[in-house]
Amino acid sequence: MLPSEMPKASTPVQPKYPVHTARLRLRPVRMRDLKAINAYRSLPEVTRYLPHGPHTMADTEATLRSMTAQTGLQVPGQWLDLAVEVEGSPTAVGEVLLKWNAGDPRQGEIGFVFNPEVHGQGIAQEAVSEALRIAFEDFGWHRVEGICDERNVRSAALMERLGMRREATFKDADWFKGDWSTLCYYGMLRREWMALRAGPSNS
Numbered sequence: 001m002l003p004s005e006m007p008k009a010s011t012p013v014q015p016k017y018p019v020h021t022a023r024l025r026l027r028p029v030r031m032r033d034l035k036a037i038n039a040y041r042s043l044p045e046v047t048r049y050l051p052h053g054p055h056t057m058a059d060t061e062a063t064l065r066s067m068t069a070q071t072g073l074q075v076p077g078q079w080l081d082l083a084v085e086v087e088g089s090p091t092a093v094g095e096v097l098l099k100w101n102a103g104d105p106r107q108g109e110i111g112f113v114f115n116p117e118v119h120g121q122g123i124a125q126e127a128v129s130e131a132l133r134i135a136f137e138d139f140g141w142h143r144v145e146g147i148c149d150e151r152n153v154r155s156a157a158l159m160e161r162l163g164m165r166r167e168a169t170f171k172d173a174d175w176f177k178g179d180w181s182t183l184c185y186y187g188m189l190r191r192e193w194m195a196l197r198a199g200p201s202n203s
């Protein structure tokens, strides 16, 4: 895209936090989430396909310091990290991340990480679905991408259950943690999200 054609970045309108779903609450991460988030970010099985290795408490603290230094999304390229709590409990069981695309502010990327204690209950699906709603309906993004390693089958399955489309597979595209990583790119458009929300048509 030519610089003259670059759309102007308008700051995404944040919903009123916490955002509630049937079983969950989503709200920006806080420093007091440190222990709860470190409990799963420190596990090798959780970080296997994340960009970082198992976190020490100091690693998680540094991550949360940088996440909490920004309030919402102000500049394209920033990540918004939303902590996920199960209704009735103040403990973060996972995070959903939304990245505002630096090159085109009408687009974003989604990421997610959950405590294994809540895997297999549809908690991640419920939270990531709400994050897609925020991205498309509150932020007004045109397109959201998700990227995962081909071996991260739970991540791929989650994005497929949400209705995201696998658009590309790049073989051995990244040297990652001592091995080549094949990357799967998933995408969804705002109009596809709205159609899913509207349900099957009667025609």
Ligand SMILES: CC(C)(COP(=O)(O)OP(=O)(O)OC[C@H]1O[C@@H](n2cnc3c(N)ncnc32)[C@H](O)[C@@H]1OP(=O)(O)O)[C@@H](O)C(=O)NCCC(=O)NCCS
Pocket: 045, 046, 047, 049, 050, 112, 113, 114, 115, 118, 119, 120, 121, 122, 123, 124, 125, 126, 147, 148, 149, 152, 154, 155, 158, 161
């Ligand atoms: C990726 C990740 C979030 C997926 O978590 P998950 O728990 O498998 O995802 P979901 O919340 O969609 O749960 C799906 C499972 O819950 C089951 N389930 C139970 N109750 C359910 C309900 N009410 N609604 C939906 N699904 C339900 C589903 O049948 C499914 O079971 P299955 O795994 O046996 O097929 C998790 O594996 C994770 O945190 N991984 C580590 C971090 C990571 O790799 N992040 C992605 C980087 S790209």
